[in-house]
Amino acid sequence: MRTQAEKAEAFRALHARPRAFIIPNPYDVGTARMLARLGFEALATTSAGFAFSAGLLDNQVGRERMLAHVAQIAGATDLPVSADLENGFGDGPETVAETIRLAASTGIVGGSIEDSIDRPGEKVYDLGLATDRIRAAVEAKRALPFPFTLTARAENFLVGIPDLKDTIRRLQAYQEAGADVLYAPCITTREEITTVVKSVDRPVNFLMGTQPQRFTLEELSGMGVRRVSVGSALSAAALGAFLRAAREMRTTGTFTYTQEAAGFGEISKLLS
Numbered sequence: 001m002r003t004q005a006e007k008a009e010a011f012r013a014l015h016a017r018p019r020a021f022i023i024p025n026p027y028d029v030g031t032a033r034m035l036a037r038l039g040f041e042a043l044a045t046t047s048a049g050f051a052f053s054a055g056l057l058d059n060q061v062g063r064e065r066m067l068a069h070v071a072q073i074a075g076a077t078d079l080p081v082s083a084d085l086e087n088g089f090g091d092g093p094e095t096v097a098e099t100i101r102l103a104a105s106t107g108i109v110g111g112s113i114e115d116s117i118d119r120p121g122e123k124v125y126d127l128g129l130a131t132d133r134i135r136a137a138v139e140a141k142r143a144l145p146f147p148f149t150l151t152a153r154a155e156n157f158l159v160g161i162p163d164l165k166d167t168i169r170r171l172q173a174y175q176e177a178g179a180d181v182l183y184a185p186c187i188t189t190r191e192e193i194t195t196v197v198k199s200v201d202r203p204v205n206f207l208m209g210t211q212p213q214r215f216t217l218e219e220l221s222g223m224g225v226r227r228v229s230v231g232s233a234l235s236a237a238a239l240g241a242f243l244r245a246a247r248e249m250r251t252t253g254t255f256t257y258t259q260e261a262a263g264f265g266e267i268s269k270l271l272s
Contacts, residue, residue, distance in 0.1 A: 001078050005146040008109035011042055011080035012147055015181065015203040020221035022228045027053050027235045029076040034270040036077035045073050047084040049235030059118060063089035063099060067106055074107030082110035082149065093136030100140040110149030112183060113137050115170065116159050123159040131173045138178035151205060152179035157186035164192055168199045175202050197224035209233025
C-alpha cells in the first residue's frame with residue numbers, strides 16, 4: 001500500500017497531465033473496490049450518494065459521520081481519494097479549517113469546499129466570506145505533511161443562480177486564495193465550460209451525470225477540462241435500477257429485471 005504522501009503526489013500528477021481524467025464517486029466500500037479493480041486512477045466521495053445509502057437527504061449527514069465514511073472509502077483501496085466536504089460543516093472560516101485538518105487525518109489526499117448555504121433568502125455565501133473560508137482551508141492544508149489538493153466550488157448554477165460572471169468572479173477569488181482545483185457544478189454548455197477554463201489558471205473539474213449532457217471525456221479534455229467527476233450519478237443509477245426492479249415486482253409480479261443484473265461471479269471477482 002502506498003503512503004498518504006505518495007497518494008497525494010500521484011493525485012497531483014493526474015491534474016498535471018495534458019488530458020482529462022475521470023474521478024468516479026463511489027458511495028460505499030464495495031463500489032470503491034469495484035471502481036479500483038476496473039482501473040480508475042483516483043476516487044472521490046459523494047455526500048449525496050452516501051446520504052441516500054443511509055436513508056437521509058444530502059446535507060443531512062453530520063461531520064463526524066461523514067468523516068467516518070470518508071475514512072472507510074480512503075482505506076478501501078490503494079487509490080488517492082478526494083472527499084466531498086460540503087460547505088466545511090459550518091459557516092466560519094475556523095470551522096472550515098478544522099474540517100480540512102480532521103478530513104486529512106482520515107487518509108484522503110484532497111477535498112472540496114463549496115460556497116452554498118441553506119438559509120431562507122440565501123443560497124451562496126457573500127463573496128468576501130466565501131473567499132475567507134477558502135483562504136482558511138488553504139492555510140490548514142498547507143500546514144499538513146503532504147500536498148493536500150483543495151478544490152473550491154462555486155455553487156451558483158447548482159442552486160439555481162445561473163450567473164456565469166459571478167461564478168467566474170468567485171472562482172478567480174478562490175484561485176487567488178490558493179485553491180488547487182476549481183469547480184462550478186452544473187454549468188452545461190460548451191461556451192460556459194470554455195469560458196470558465198479560460199478565465200482561470202488552475203485545473204478545472206467538470207461534473208457529468210447529473211444532467212443529460214452529451215460530452216465525452218475526449219471532448220471535455222479538448223475544452224481544457226482536467227478532471228471529470230460524476231457526483232451522485234452512480235448512486236442514482238444504482239437506485240434507478242433498484243426502483244425499476246421493485247416496481248416491476250410490485251405492479252406486475254414479474255422478475256425480468258434479473259436479466260440485467262450483475263452476475264454473482266462478476267461481483268465476487270471485482271471484490272476479491
